[in-house]
C-alpha cells in the first residue's frame with residue numbers, strides 16, 4: 016500500500032535528531048512567547064472592572080429589550096399591531112391590544128428573554144419603530160421568572176424624538 | 179525443565195467520551211484496542227441533535243434564518259450564506275454586486291475565525307496551550323468586526339433573503355484593513371511556534387493517513403480532501419458570486435496525513451487574507467438589498483445550493499410546496515461526511531494519535547448532529 020509520509024523510525028540517529036531539533040523548536044517557540052509577552056494586554060477584568068478600560072459593546076449591539084417612548088407625546092410608540100408577536104420564531108412575545116384606530120395601544124406586553132434568541136426580527140418588522148434592543152448585556156439572573164420582561168420593565172427603555 | 183511463558187493478549191473495548199475534553203463537543207468513540215494500537219473505532223454521534231431540519235418545516239423562510247447560524251456555530255456566516263443562496267435560487271433573485279462582495283467578505287472572515295479556533299484547539303489537544311491563547315486573541319479582532327456589522331459576536335443573523343440586515347458601518351473597511359495588515363505576520367508566528375515545531379511535527383507527520391480514493395468515496399471535502407492531494411474547492415468549482423473575479427490559490431498537499439491537513443488550513447488563512455484585501459479594494463458602492471416581497475412564497479420546486487465552508491462542502495437542499503414554509507430542508511453537513519473517514523484514518527494508529535487525528539479533521543459536533 017502506498018502511504019504518504021511515514022513516521023520517523025526510532026533509530027538512534029533519529030532520536031538524536033528529534034531531541035536536538037526539539038530543543039531548538041523550544042527556543043524558537045519561546046522567542047515567540049517572549050514577543051507576545053510585551054504586546055498589549057487584551058483581556059479585561061470582569062466583573063471587577065478596571066475603571067480605565069470601560070469596555071462597551073459596539074453601537075447596534077443586540078442586548079436587552081426596550082420599548083421606545085415618543086418624546087413629544089410621552090407615550091409608547093407601540094400600536095399593538097402584534098406583528099412582532101407573529102414573526103418571532105420562538106414565540107416569546109405576547110401583546111395584548113386595546114382600543115381602535117389611533118387609540119390602539121398595548122395593555123400588556125411580555126417578552127420572555129429566556130426564550131428569545133436575540134435575532135432582531137421583531138425590531139425589523141415593527142411598523143411603528145417602537146421596539147428596540149439596547150446594548151445592555153448584563154441580564155443574567157438566578158431566577159428565570161425575572162427574565163420575563165413586562166410593560167413596566169420595557170417602558171424604562173429609550174426615549175426618542177418622533178420621526 | 180523449561181516453562182513456556184506466553185503472554186496472552188486480547189483486544190479490549192474502551193469508551194472515549196461523550197464528555198472528553200478533546201472531542202470538541204459531545205462525541206462518543208468506542209475503541210477496540212490491542213495494547214496501545216487502535217484496531218477499530220466506532221463513533222457514536224447524535225448527542226447534540228437539535229432537529230434543525232424539522233424546525234424549518236414549521237417556520238417561514240425568514241424565520242428560519244437565525245436558526246441557520248446555530249448548528250455550525252464556528253461558521254455562522256457561511257451557514258447563512260448557503261441558506262440564503264438556496265432561497266434566492268428558489269425565488270430566482272440575484273443579490274446586488276455590493277451585497278455579493280460583503281457576503282464573500284463575511285464568509286472569508288468567518289473562515290479565518292474558524293481556522294483560528296481549529297489552530298488553537300489542535301494546539302491544546304497536542305499540548306501547546308499558548309497557541310490557543312494567541313489564536314483567540316486574533317479571533318477577537320474579527321469578532322469585534324462582526325459585532326460592529328451585525329450586533330452579535332457569534333450568532334450573527336446578518337444576511338437576509340435578498341440582501342443584508344444593514345450596510346457595513348463606515349469604519350469597517352479601515353478596521354478590516356488594519357487587521358489584514360498585521361495578521362499575516364501572526365500566521366508566521368504560529369508557523370514558528372507550532373507548525374515548524376519538531377515536537378508537533380512528530381505528532382502530526384505520518385499519522386492519520388487518508389488516501390485520495392478513500393477520501394473521495396467517503397465524500398470528504400474541504401481541507402481534509404485537499405490534504406489528500408485532491409484539488410477540489412467549491413469556490414472554484416462552482417465559482418459562485420464574485421469568486422471568479424478574485425485571485426486566490428487553492429492549497430493542496432498530497433501527503434494525506436494530519437500534518438498535510440494542518441498545512442492546508444494554515445495556507446488557506448493566507449489565501450483568505452488575500453481575498454479580503456482584494457475585496458476591500460474593489461468593494462463597489464450601491465444598494466445592498468434587492469426588493470423581495472414581505473411574504474416569501476417561492477414557486478413549488480426544489481433546489482440545492484452549496485458553498486465552501488471552512489470544513490468543506492456545505493449544502494442546503496430545499497423543497498418548496500408553494501407555501502410560506504419550506505416543505506423540506508436538508509443540510510449537507512461537511513463535518514458529518516468528514517467524520518466518516520475517521521475510522522479509516524485511525525486504523526493502526528496509537529491511542530495517543532487519535533486526538534491529534536480528530537483535531538486535524540476539525541469537526542464541529544453541532545454540525546454533525548444538526
Ligand code: SF4
Nearest residue numbers: 093094096097099141
Ligand atoms: S412593538 Fe411594533 S410590531 Fe410589536 S405590537 Fe408594537 S407596534 Fe406592533
Ligand code: SF4
Nearest residue numbers: 103131132134135137
Ligand atoms: S429577538 Fe427574535 S426571538 Fe427575540 S423576541 Fe424578537 S423575534 Fe423573538
